[in-house]
Amino acid sequence: MDKQNLIECHERIKPFIHNTPVLTSKLIDAFLGAKVFFKCENFQKMGAFKMRGATNAIMQLSQTQRKNGVVTHSSGNFAQALSLAAQSLGVKAFIVMPNTAPQVKKDAVKGYGGIVTECAPNLAAREQTSKAIETREGATFIHPSNDDEVILGQGTACKELLELCPDLDFVCTPVGGGGLIAGTALAAHYFGNNCKVIGGEPLEVDDAYRSLQSGTIETNTSTNTIADGLKTQLGDRNFPIIQKHVDEIIRVTEEEIIAAMRLIWERLKVVCEPSSSVALAALIKDKEKFQGKHVGVIISGGNVDLGNLPF
Template sequence: MLDDDLYIPTYQDMLEAHERIKPHIIRTPIRTSAFLNELTGAELYFKCENFQEPGAFKVRGASNAVFGLDEAQAKKGVATHSSGNHASCLSYAAMRRGIPCNVVMPRTAPQAKKDTVKRYGGNITECEPSTTSREETFAKVQAATGGDFVHPYNDPRVIAGQGTCSKEFIEQLDGLDMMVAPIGGGGMISGTCLTLSTLAPEVQIIASEPEQADDAYRSFKAGHIIADDAPKTIADGLLVPLKERTWHFVSNHVTDIYTASEEEIIDAMKLSWKHLRMVIEASCAVPLATILKNKDRFAGKRIGVIITGGNVDLDTLPWLK
């Protein structure tokens, strides 16, 4: 049940977001692989959000929030908590507008993501790797800075911005049977639901999640939000729980959620590197891992897969001992 004052973004919000962010994002290409098609028995089309300048789809929602601020609030800057990609993308958008950005990041976040935040001028405060620690540390940072809180996913501006990815996908490639994307807090899946429920309601929306951080899967089966505080998985971008807004979209529009083991995620990551010849994160390999694990469910279908990011710490790849 949603609170009466909990604003849910609309399709019109997504359209306005796309116009607002066009100068600040890349219309990313779609890639395919004959090998992966043969391996899965499906036609897979990968939307390459790892090619965004900050390396992740989250530049869409972050840019929508930053460039939608009025001048008075913009002077105080923005603030958030994030395991990495939202922090990087919000720092990037803030840099482009010339305003401050303060982010709280787990001390265990990949160094590559911390380096990206710093490169774009973001100020980092570290916390322990749990949802509780993130939120408590963030409350102190925001109180000290006065920055506008841009939540990584439970923010209508962010969800509307993420929805622009599926808008581009459908414009670039029609005739899809399914759209598959990773799920953590649910920002990308919510944006996908927002857009496709209006633009292409016939497309089934499938979410993919690590077995070791499967709170969205358990929430979906139970019919209410189940939140884990500190799950552990190599898919570091999928560690956070659903919130009210994202649960609204998941519970109303997602067809199913599938999970993959750590080993299956690593294998899919390596396959992507080898056959798509792209650097993608473990979090972004989860959709391919679940497609490979459930071939009968996906065989013979035209499937859109959103590659959500490519910010990888090359010194700590999951298959290196």
């Protein structure tokens, strides 16, 4: 995936996405001793950066593939993103969701036109059900994070940020399935000026941190974190990009995630979900590293359950 791929991807999806705002806070700058620029993907269509990758992936399909629809398995933001992107492009979206997914998420997917099939809440059941739909409908499977076209789409958020703030020293993103940080790393490499990429990851699900240490894709035995969007693991498409272009992954505790989330709500006056605040939590955790620097933070989404806030 080269610079031209990223430029073409951005031009392709521009009519279907928002160029989201970048916010700053003098108080957060003073607290960190750095200039911080927050790219607010919580203001993206359907409330998260995943709209970018979903749109690009569908647009790259042939007419025949589009006619038969797309399928994915997701209980979160990608389910909504693929449904809305498909609806915008006149394509059917089959979404496999665990039967334990919150009703509000199932309703959101259906509201965007997604055709929901429920399954048992484990990866084997999700994959089996998706495969059955692929076979029956002829639908094309699109992975939420381990897909080249999805990775390119996610990278356009950082590309937009660097167009506005070309002299960033660092960009920090949360790490879950690896699509956002891999896309961000490509954008920083091609459009940044010696811009390093840092990942923030919950200590409770630190598979990406361990994967970089061991050189192979690691998994988690437990997923006990408030950052529910970051429970997935890296894939064979995004891991090599992360190995090559990501500088470091900083692990943060649940308390640090909640404190950072609260800071964003209080100081930026915006709604962000726990997964999004992991990036700021990482900056706070290792703030000596960022002293006097210009730092971009991607607030990945704002789809938070308001009835279940941690503060």
